[in-house]
Amino acid sequence: MRKWLVLATWCCLVAIHGTARSAPWSPLEIDVWEPPFNTTHQRTQQQYTALTKAAKAWRLCVAIPHLKDAYWLAVNFALINEARRLGVALDIVEAGGYEHLDVQRQQVSGCMQQGYDALIIGAVSATGLNDLIVKSVAAGHPVIDLINGIDSPQITARVAADFYDLGSAVGRYIRAQAATGAKPVTVAWLPGPQGAGWVAAGDRGFRDSLKNVSVSIVDTRYGDTGFAAQGSLIKDILARHPDVDYIVGTAVTAEAAVQYLRKVKNKHTKVLAYYFGPAVNRGIRRGTIVAALYLRRPPVVAPLAIAGVVLGFVGRSKEPAAVTTANWAIVVGFLSLFGWVLLAVGAALFALPWALGAWGFAAFLG
Helix, strand or coil, X not given: CHHHHHHHHHHHHHHHCCCCCCCCCCCEEEEEECCCCCCCCCEEEEEECCCCCCCCCCEEEEEECCCCCHHHHHHHHHHHHHHHHHCCEEEEEECCCCCCHHHHHHHHHHHHHCCCCEEEECCCCCCCCXXXXXXXXXXXXXXXXXXXXXXXXXXXXXXXXXXXXXXXXXXXXXXXXXXXXXXXXXXXXXXXXXXXXXXHHHHHHHHHHCCCCCEEEEEEEECCCCHHHHHHHHHHHHHHCCCCXXXXXXXXXXXXXXXXXXXXXXXXXXXXXXXXXXXXHHHHHHXXXXXXXXXXXXXXXXXXXXXXXXXXXXXXXXXXCCCCCCCCEEEECCCCCHHHHHHHHHHHHCCCHHHXXXXXXXXXXX
């Protein structure tokens, strides 16, 4: 609990005092899911224009899974930056990993007890917070699903990337490679921590793309996206399947796989990631990672969550009967390289030496 309180206080101090200025990432092309939260990927592309300033210094509490990798460090940086720009107060708590649902539940409960105007949650479990979400919404405090996916009809809005699409895209790449070979392709698949909404979505997309094709998923492993956890899974997989053709998984999976394959002098197994990160960028440049899907600008997804909360308040105050403003389901579309420049800045601010390499290169998958 001490780590939570220190982090929350620091974030609040840097976020409360802001001056009105335009968002450098706005306007922005986004996918809006209509009807909201549908499971059949029905969506239309629209242009989103950021607010210049919040109407009030709303108090927002953000719960995220961890700060162990560049992805969530970038999201953390973007949340603070956007809160400062809008002039809202922001506290951030992190659970320490996807295995700590109990910690995140305590943190979300603490946010509710302190009377924040709204909650923004990057959930470690798709359903593990549902009872708390019901209570928060019933008390008049909106809940925004940030990135990871919450399976609850009570959420007010969702701002995320579509991990189904990401899993499907990397699967289609492997499908294309299998079509050129004479023998079946073998794959070890590490989609991330079991129970997380984004992992379930990525897994469905990956498997759906590989139906009726000569590709065999010989091993599937779920685990936290920490480097040590992924490294342990890869070591066990390669002990069982030393000749597997591809290791496919998260950005951290790819980073850990490259290191272990080098250690055991395995030059056969290829590595793919179904989203992008600084270590993946480095691996692609060096030829140790075949390809990765250039993810949908994560530092932009986080500011949209803040803006979504503020617009929800505005919508209810001006149009009490309207639900369209509050009930969003947004997916950020494929965009320019700006987001990963911001990621580099955010990572550098958190003293990550490995984030100071070259940026801007990505392998796009059809």
